[in-house]
Amino acid sequence: MSSTRVHNSTPSLLTDFKEITKMRLAISVVFSSVAGYFLGADQIDFVTVLLLAIGGYLMVGASNAYNQIIERNLDALMDRTKNRPLPAGRMSVTTAFIIASIFTVLGLIVLYIINPKTAMFGAISIFLYVSVYTPLKTITPLSVFVGAIPGAIPFMLGWVAATGSFSIEPGTLFMIQFFWQFPHFWAIGWWLYDDYKKGGFFMLPTGKRDRGTAIQVILYTCWTIMVSLIPAFGVTGKLYLTIYSAVIIFLLGMGMLYYAVRLYKEKTAEAAKKLMFASVSYITLLQIVYVLDKFIRQWI
Incomplete structure (x- = not known):
C-alpha cells in the first residue's frame, strides 16, 4: 500500500494541484482576460499581459479551491467529481x-500591481463565486444568475487592466459573456442533470429537463448574439466591430442557435452536450474575431 503511494506521489501531486485549481x-x-486587454490597450505592454495572466490564474485557482472545500461532501456523491482530491481523500x-x-x-497583489480597479474586480469575482454562487447552487436555480457575474468579469477585466477605468466598453464585454453563460451552463446542467441531482444541485431554470428550460436556452442564446453585435453600431465608444466581423459573429451565433434549437426539439443529454461544445466554440471564436478586427483595422 505504502509503496504504491510512493510510486504515484509525484504525478498524483501534480494532477491533484491541477484539479484543485x-x-x-x-x-x-x-x-x-488577455483578449479583453488586447481590445483595450492602445499599446501592448507584455509585462502587463504576463501579470494579468498570472493574476487571473491565481484568482480563478483560488475560487475553485474554495469551491471544492465547501462542496467536498457533495462532490463525493457525484460520479464526475468523486475522484477530486478532497472527496477522494488524497x-x-x-x-x-x-x-x-x-x-x-498573491492574485490580488499581482492584479493590484496592474492597477487598483483590476484588483477590485478580481476581489469581487472571487467573493461572489465563493460566498454567494457556491452556497446558492443547492438552494435555487437563480445561482446561475449570480454565478454569471463573476464568470463574465474576465473579458471585461482585461480592458480595465489596459485602461485603468470602467466604462461602456468593458461594460459591453461584460454583458456579452454574462448572457452567454446562461445557455452554456444550462447546457451543462441538462447534460449532467442526473449527476447534479445526486449532489442536490439546482442548475436548470425550471429545475427540470423540460420545454420551459429549452425555451429559455433559446432566448438567452438570441440575447447573447444580439449583445455581441452591438459594437457594430458604433455606440460602444472605442469598442467597435466592422460589418465583416459582425457577419462572422452572426454566423457563429447562428451555429450556436442551431444547437439550442436542436436541444429544444430533441431534449436529450447528447443534444445538450453538443450545445455546450458549441457555446465554448462561440465565445472563444468571438474573442478572437474581436481582437483580429481591431488589429486589422489598425494595420489597414
Whole structure:
C-alpha cells in the first residue's frame, strides 16, 4: 500500500494541484482576460499581459479551491467529481485552504500591481463565486444568475487592466459573456442533470429537463448574439466591430442557435452536450474575431 503511494506521489501531486485549481478552466479565463486587454490597450505592454495572466490564474485557482472545500461532501456523491482530491481523500482540507489562501493573496497583489480597479474586480469575482454562487447552487436555480457575474468579469477585466477605468466598453464585454453563460451552463446542467441531482444541485431554470428550460436556452442564446453585435453600431465608444466581423459573429451565433434549437426539439443529454461544445466554440471564436478586427483595422 505504502509503496504504491510512493510510486504515484509525484504525478498524483501534480494532477491533484491541477484539479484543485481547475487548470483548464483557469487557462480559458486567462484567455478571455488577455483578449479583453488586447481590445483595450492602445499599446501592448507584455509585462502587463504576463501579470494579468498570472493574476487571473491565481484568482480563478483560488475560487475553485474554495469551491471544492465547501462542496467536498457533495462532490463525493457525484460520479464526475468523486475522484477530486478532497472527496477522494488524497488532499486534506487544510492543504486545499492553504493553496486557496496563498493564491488569493498573491492574485490580488499581482492584479493590484496592474492597477487598483483590476484588483477590485478580481476581489469581487472571487467573493461572489465563493460566498454567494457556491452556497446558492443547492438552494435555487437563480445561482446561475449570480454565478454569471463573476464568470463574465474576465473579458471585461482585461480592458480595465489596459485602461485603468470602467466604462461602456468593458461594460459591453461584460454583458456579452454574462448572457452567454446562461445557455452554456444550462447546457451543462441538462447534460449532467442526473449527476447534479445526486449532489442536490439546482442548475436548470425550471429545475427540470423540460420545454420551459429549452425555451429559455433559446432566448438567452438570441440575447447573447444580439449583445455581441452591438459594437457594430458604433455606440460602444472605442469598442467597435466592422460589418465583416459582425457577419462572422452572426454566423457563429447562428451555429450556436442551431444547437439550442436542436436541444429544444430533441431534449436529450447528447443534444445538450453538443450545445455546450458549441457555446465554448462561440465565445472563444468571438474573442478572437474581436481582437483580429481591431488589429486589422489598425494595420489597414
